Amino acid sequence: MVETDLAQIWVYLHTSPLLGLTVTLLTYGVAHRLYVWAGNNPLLNPVITTIGMLIVFLLLTDTSYEEYFEGGQFIHFLLGPATVALAVPLYEQLPRLRAVWIPVLVALVAGVLVGALSSMAIAWVFGASPETILSLAPKSVTAPVAMGISEEIGGLPSLTAVLVVVTGIIGALLGTKLFEWLRIDDDGVKGIAMGVSAHGIGTARAFQVSPMMGAFSGLAMALSAFATAVLLPGMIDLVRAVFPGLLS
Amino acid sequence: MHFLNGITILLVYQLVGEVTVRLFGLTIPGPVLGMILLFITLVIRGGAGKALDSATGALLGRLSLLFVPAGVGMMVYFSRIMNEWLPIAMALVLSTVVTMVVTALTMVGVQRLMAKRSRDDG
Numbered sequence: 001m002v003e004t005d006l007a008q009i010w011v012y013l014h015t016s017p018l019l020g021l022t023v024t025l026l027t028y029g030v031a032h033r034l035y036v037w038a039g040n041n042p043l044l045n046p047v048i049t050t051i052g053m054l055i056v057f058l059l060l061t062d063t064s065y066e067e068y069f070e071g072g073q074f075i076h077f078l079l080g081p082a083t084v085a086l087a088v089p090l091y092e093q094l095p096r097l098r099a100v101w102i103p104v105l106v107a108l109v110a111g112v113l114v115g116a117l118s119s120m121a122i123a124w125v126f127g128a129s130p131e132t133i134l135s136l137a138p139k140s141v142t143a144p145v146a147m148g149i150s151e152e153i154g155g156l157p158s159l160t161a162v163l164v165v166v167t168g169i170i171g172a173l174l175g176t177k178l179f180e181w182l183r184i185d186d187d188g189v190k191g192i193a194m195g196v197s198a199h200g201i202g203t204a205r206a207f208q209v210s211p212m213m214g215a216f217s218g219l220a221m222a223l224s225a226f227a228t229a230v231l232l233p234g235m236i237d238l239v240r241a242v243f244p245g246l247l248s
Numbered sequence: 249m250h251f252l253n254g255i256t257i258l259l260v261y262q263l264v265g266e267v268t269v270r271l272f273g274l275t276i277p278g279p280v281l282g283m284i285l286l287f288i289t290l291v292i293r294g295g296a297g298k299a300l301d302s303a304t305g306a307l308l309g310r311l312s313l314l315f316v317p318a319g320v321g322m323m324v325y326f327s328r329i330m331n332e333w334l335p336i337a338m339a340l341v342l343s344t345v346v347t348m349v350v351t352a353l354t355m356v357g358v359q360r361l362m363a364k365r366s367r368d369d370g
Contacts, residue, residue, distance in 0.1 A: 020317075028313050047312045051319040058323065065324050072317030078307060079314045081258035083279035084265070085304040087286035088296050103358040111351030119343035126335030132328065136339050140347060143315045148277025158321025159328070163340065165315060170344045178345065184352050189359075193352035197344050200311055220351075225280065233275035 014063060020071020027053050040208070043173075045201065047165045079144035083225075086142070090222040093215055104192055108220065111196035112227045115140040116235065130247045135159040137236065138228055139167045142199040145225040153236045154247070164199065171198020172205035191216025196224045254303025261286045 013019040031049040038044045058068055069076070097104065119136045128136070135155035138146035143164045150160035171194060179190045187210050194202040195217035203221050207214030240247055265282030268274070274281065290296055296304070307314075322329065329336065 024316055025313075028316060045312070047315050047319060050313075050316050051322065054316070054320045055323045058320070065321060068320060069317060072320065075314055076317040079318075080262045080279045080282075081255060081303075082307040082311060082314055083277075084258045084261045084282040084286055085300075085307050087283045087290060088300060088304040089308070090283075090287055091290040091296065094291070100359075102362065103355045106358045107351050107355035110354040111347050114350045115343060115347035118346050119339045122342050123335040123339040126338050128332050128335035128339070129328075132332050132336065136336070136343075139340065140344070142311075143318070145277060145280055147318060148279065152275055152277065156325065158318050159325045161315055161318035162322040162325075162329075163336070165319060167340055167344055170341055171348065174345060175348060178348055179352065182349065182352060184356065186356070189352050189355045192355055193348045196351045197347040222283075226284065229276040229280040 014067050015070070017071035017074065019063075020068040021074055022071070023057065024050075024054065024072055024075055027057070043169070045165070045169050048169065051162070051165075079147070083142075083144040083148075086222045086225065089218050093219040093222075096215060097219060100188060104220075104223075107189075107192055108196060108223055108227055109231075111193070111220075112140075112224050112231060113235070115197060115224075116228065116232055120239075124246070130154075131156055132159070134236070134247060136163055137232060139163045140171075140197050140199060141225050141228045142221055145229055149229055149232055152233055165201070168198045168201025171202040175202060175205060176209065187213040188216045191218075192220040195220025199224075250299045250302040251306060253299035254301070255307075257300055258282075258286075258303055258307075261289075 028046060028050045031044075031046040031053065034049060035041070035044045035046045054068070057063075058065070116137045119139055120133050123133045123136050131154070134153050135150055135157075137153065137155065138149040138160060141149065141164065143161050146160050146164045147157040149155075150157045175190070175194050175198065179193070184190055184193075190209070191206050191213040194206045194213070198205070199221045203214060203217040206217035236247065261282040262279050263282075264285060265280070266278030269276065269278045269281055
């Protein structure tokens with residue numbers, strides 16, 4: 001009797017949002033503790049470890065992604081309001097922005113165009129499929145916006161989410177060394193470059209260097225989210241018009 | 249109550265953004281338009297207020313958690329990632345480095361150009 005009861009409970013859990021939601025929050029809690037314990041080591045970024053642990057859990061318990069997402073959707077839904085909320089830090093950086101808006105704007109447009117086009121071109125050269133190329137294009141933008149853009153241009157939003165997180169970690173790992181090598185001391189410049197190329201994860205790293213670099217990185221992250229959302233769909237249309245068949 | 253009021257404001261802006269995007273067939277995501285509209289509102293009003301600060305702090309303070317459910321979706325694309333690991337890895341590393349270098353050097357260049365011009369004028 002006990003055995004059938006357990007089986008029934010498991011059937012219930014598989015079809016209820018409760019399991020996916022609870023297990024996501026519990027796993028993230030463990031992953032975050034691990035990250036703090038390792039001295040905020042970017043390789044143990046809580047997003048990556050949580051995703052890894054959850055995938056192992058789902059595979060071991062033979063739970064499909066669709067069943068998991070019954071619960072996961074409640075957290076996923078908050079990406080929308082979180083994107084709207086980016087207006088608040090952007091507003092708070094307004095006085096800083098007024099002083100340097102021309103160089104910031106030019107660098108931002110250059111960074112957004114180079115970021116999207118270079119990732120697509122490199123992926124194409126190494127033989128990636130059209131969906132992968134399109135999923136890579138918004139890789140430098142904060143995930144909620146990148147996923148929206150990916151869906152818009154014909155990429156795979158979930159794949160984009162993963163690529164965005166990995167991009168942020170790469171930027172956070174390489175950024176400071178790269179600026180040292182380029183002999184750039186200006187924390188404003190470093191922050192803008194970090195935010196444009198490595199969004200929120202890069203911004204978290206920038207705050208560890210200095211408050212000014214962090215503020216500029218946050219500003220660049222929000223502005224490049226605007227700029228990419230506005231520029232990228234048109235750019236993709238242009239690529240499709242000039243090279244018919246390349247992205248389909 | 250602050251948090252609830254703040255999240256309501258954010259949802260209203262997202263809703264207006266989504267409806268506007270669909271109404272006019274725009275290519276930007278609805279939440280991004282919502283962000284632009286909220287930003288304009290903040291500039292006009294001259295501040296966010298306690299309710300918005302509370303909701304924004306809660307959402308952006310744990311922003312990375314919100315990416316998890318979508319990220320777990322990579323299990324669906326596991327074979328794609330394995331098949332295309334080389335182009336994906338190359339694109340992510342090289343493009344991130346190139347983007348960083350181009351952005352930083354462009355900003356330094358424009359700043360120098362503007363400083364030179366203001367010296368020449370003065």
